[in-house]
Amino acid sequence: MKQITATDALALSIPERIQLVEDIWDTIATEPEAVEFTEDEKRIIDERLEAYHRNPDLGSPWEDVYKRIVAKG
Secondary structure (H helix, E strand, O other): OOOOOHHHHHOOOHHHHHHHHHHHHHHHHOOHHHOOOOHHHHHHHHHHHHHHHHOOOOOOOHHHHHHHHHHHO
């Protein structure tokens, strides 16, 4: 695999950078147990999950958020 630098990544178009981030995330997501959270991060996640359970209709589905992000690129 060819290694790229941050400078290489910044030379990509916005859609290409988004795809790169997605590709990187996909490799991280295959090993979720390797991701460690601080106590503050765990607390924030718990608070947001609790807020979601209180009102699951608040917010936007990921597909809508993604479309808005891509449309800006």
